[in-house]
Amino acid sequence: MLRWAQAWRFPLGGRGPCYPSFSWVPVATCSSSGGKSRAKLRSLPLSYTLLDGKADLPALVFLHGLFGSKNNFNSIAKALAHQTGRKVLTVDARNHGDSPHDPAMSYEAMSQDLQDLLVQLGLVPCVLVGHSMGGKTAMLLALQRPDLVERLIAVDISPVETRSVSDFPSYMAAMRAVEIPEDMPRSHARRLADEQLRPVIQETAVRQFLLTNLVEVDKRFMWRINLDALSQNLQEIMNFPPQQDSYPGPTLFLLGGNSQFVLPSHHPEMKRLFPRAQLQTVPNAGHWVHADRPQDFMAAIRGFLT
Template structure:
């Protein structure tokens, strides 16, 4: 596929430095549950009701639904413009979701890909959504891959943006971001400028700080700012975000169409991971878009064109 290219400056920079594992088979993966049980949380996890925005061109979009998931520390508002574009171009309703512990969705101490997947499965059942396209960036990409491998009948196809079904080591910078956000909360800042000054020693790049600080809210006019995301829970879950719950492609496979989009300046989907992607997702297509890790914000035109072409292609 050919894509448009735009030289936009990234809104924020990657937080993870992947060290892709080339292991294919370790321990047996979780068996695929039957469709009748697909949306039920396991005994160890409680599915949460997720906040969302519906983009349906004022009710004119009537096709199969599209579900779009953000990355770590993001929210449904990150995907507002591309969601509107998909709804308008494809005449399909688009549900932009806040994953657990993000945006306006509930908080829970359990934050791993199984729990994230179960929440979205519950969302599909609650809203009676079938034959959906699942789109996810980074953390959202691993979430939709988990869903597809848990039960291929949950969706019609997937679009995974700049992540792969492998384990990836966290960058040493990442705990510093968490520490900085905790320092902000402890200081109880009254202004965005004060919060930025506190965070600066822990996140030197302005774009990174601006992105992290989008999560600041003021509960009441006279109260200090605080993060709407549970910083401590997410900090304790960093290792979970590096993992992937499936390790054996012989135990779980998604044989429907899948699109993997990677940024040309990103290292999240290294060439050595492609054989593993092919074993988990044997019908996958790969498209490189001129961007870093934050493909959607850095090059939205190319991203939208690539996804639209994939979804308009027929078998």
């Protein structure tokens, strides 16, 4: 494990309630919700899965990235609960998975959602592990409420604006354009959706990841993510709220060796906001480090915990 001063020299259980996503977007019939919400910030009751463990050890809390869900960490959560003896919480962010939909999609809102859930479950202080969008949520929460975070792991993301590494607007446009007849068997529906996404999204792994959001409700196929809120707030999701205070706890930036999401130009702000940070790279991993190299990913987390 490299300390910060060294790292810069190197290149590089039970289930929680499942709330109905009442505003899931029907495939090919998406309508506009009329711009960003200016309503007062309010927290939403997030869907989660909690695996039991020792009460005297800080729980591990996993936060997924854009277009993801708590299910992205199913096997890793079970393995780490067994290996560490800790409680492990996986959470669906607002507008994702089984959590409610809402026009607001800011990091302030996502941080408030999570703060309320952690206090409700009595899981503070905890170890926050956030990937990409979830990593920015974790970083903001740690900066806002360091008393709730025993230590922090940000996976392949930094506290600065994320440049256009992936063409997220094209992804969402392609998803909106998918058309699937009613009453089609699920396996056929996924194949048809994959064929319609392929001209825009060539990477098979990315298409399969996006297709985890295709669900059947009342014999109609829908995207369970809130494409309206995500598209209207995409620039805000790519940014990071300006912060003055730093987080004093131990921090690990865990990067994919083949990823370009975190650049050397990000390092000064990472060091300013997280002065006790370490930097570690997982070789042969892209942006989805936990999916590409799950054993190395878990080994890095276990090493950081000790």
